[in-house]
Amino acid sequence: MSYYIHPDVLTLKTIADNRWKEPSLHSANSPRTKTPHDAQSLVRLVSNSSWAVQDPYSEPVTRFIKWYRKGQEMDFKSMDNEKLRDELQSYLADIDDLFFFGLLTRKVKGKSGTQKLVLLRVTSEAPKGNYCGAYKMEDEGPSIRIHRYDRQGIIRPFEKFLSTLVHESCHAYLDIFSDTRHSKHQEWVCDYGGHGEMFWVLFRFIMEKIRAYTRSERWERQMKDMEYECVDITKTKGRPGDWGTPARTVMGGFLSPGYA
Ligand SMILES: [Zn+2]
Known part of the structure; x- marks a missing residue:
């Protein structure tokens, strides 16, 4: 199976591979990473060149749809944290293959x-807020933490786990690879506690792709939750319009409804 690898992806691989040795390697000044990659270019790269976009009928997409159905029937409650982590790790690997060029689960030299470039953890601890996951820079490296229970102690449904993995993956991708020197870095990435404009463009883009693949009603509920979350986090900026919407920002205009 072959697919086109955009040259910018090679740059990102170099950055990933040197994450521990040279954490500041995100610069177009470096002879090894000649492409500047501000947050908008990174999001455009996903929307133009990711596997999901290049071939929506490819084997990884078909596999993802099959695994999605399987996940909906899985009994997460009976799994201990380690087993749940293993299951979620496979879903993360799929999301990574389809949308992030395999960068996030890429094996790299660490401490x-x-x-893996981004570590995944599952915790039984109740979250302090109304969230299910968190992305953090830990001593061991960048990490995604998933809270298996909500504040009432109820285990999350599969779709919530999956949408949280997508949400935190968007944080990881933008945090690790965006050029922080770009004049719009603050508003594109850092504003609203890391939920700047490009975060929403990317998050919405991927959520919509998964909706198109799975045609799942329960996934549509996750998409509604995402919109509530956006209004909640960004206050006025969460309203529908061109702020944070993929169609205008990276795809050059609105597409007809139902476009996959
Ligand atoms: Zn977040």
Whole structure:
């Protein structure tokens, strides 16, 4: 199976591989990473060149749809944290393959040997707020933490786990690879506690793709939750319009409804 690898992706791979040795390697000044990659270019790269976009009928997409159905029937309650983590790790790997060029689960040299670029953890601790996951820079490296229970102690449904993995992956991708020197970096990435405009463009783009693949009603509910969350986090900026919408920002105009 072959697919086109955009040259910018090679730059991002170099950055990923040197994450531990040279954490500041995100610069167009470096001879090894010649492409500037502000947050908008990174999002455009996903919307133009990711596997999901290049071939919507490819084997990974078909596999993802099959696994999605399987996930909906899985009994997460009976799994301990380690088993749940393993299951979620496979979903993260799929999301990563389809949308993030395999960068986030790429094996890289870490603090203590080879590890995945972004670590995944599952915790039984109740979250302090109304959230299900968090992306953080830890001593061991960038990490995604998933809270298996909500504040009432009820285990999350599969779709919530999956949409949280997507949400936190968007944080990880923008945090690790965006050129922080770009004049719009603050508003594109950092505003609203890391939920700047490009975060929403990317998050909405991927959520919509998954909706198109799965045609799942329960996924549509996750998309509504995402919109509530956007209004909640950004206050006025969450209203429908061109702020944070993929169609205008990276795809050059509105597409007809139902476009996959
Ligand atoms: Zn977030």
